[in-house]
Amino acid sequence: MTASQSSLDYADYAADEAAVREVIASVYAAWDANDPDAFVAPYAPEATAIHSGTVMTDRDAIRTVMATGFEGPLKGSLGLHEVQSVRFADRDTAIVFSKGAILFTGQVEPATESRTLDGWVLTKHDGAWRIEAFHNCPELVA
Numbered sequence: 001m002t003a004s005q006s007s008l009d010y011a012d013y014a015a016d017e018a019a020v021r022e023v024i025a026s027v028y029a030a031w032d033a034n035d036p037d038a039f040v041a042p043y044a045p046e047a048t049a050i051h052s053g054t055v056m057t058d059r060d061a062i063r064t065v066m067a068t069g070f071e072g073p074l075k076g077s078l079g080l081h082e083v084q085s086v087r088f089a090d091r092d093t094a095i096v097f098s099k100g101a102i103l104f105t106g107q108v109e110p111a112t113e114s115r116t117l118d119g120w121v122l123t124k125h126d127g128a129w130r131i132e133a134f135h136n137c138p139e140l141v142a
Contacts, residue, residue, distance in 0.1 A: 031079030036067035096120040
């Protein structure tokens, strides 16, 4: 447990970390189904996202971008992810670092250029974790 988590009861911390990881897993399950509505379901209405040089200023914008992708270049693709760390800034704010990649139709493993480093901020509202912000950038793979 890190210093920022020391004020959390360990049982609460473990349950919250599992819930945060499940929220992120649900995003990737929706990606695998190419379902833009399920993809944005865990995002807060005012969530922001930055990826592929695009800034999306709310959940509707994120949905529009993903729907276009799922109908076009992302159709049939799988979103891969691996959570690297979950840190709590306070009881209701989680900061997550993950690695991601896209497995396009016909690929057996993702291309190096599809690998990303991802940053997430989630907040807890009425007992439910919501994505407030997402940002990714290319991973430099040696």
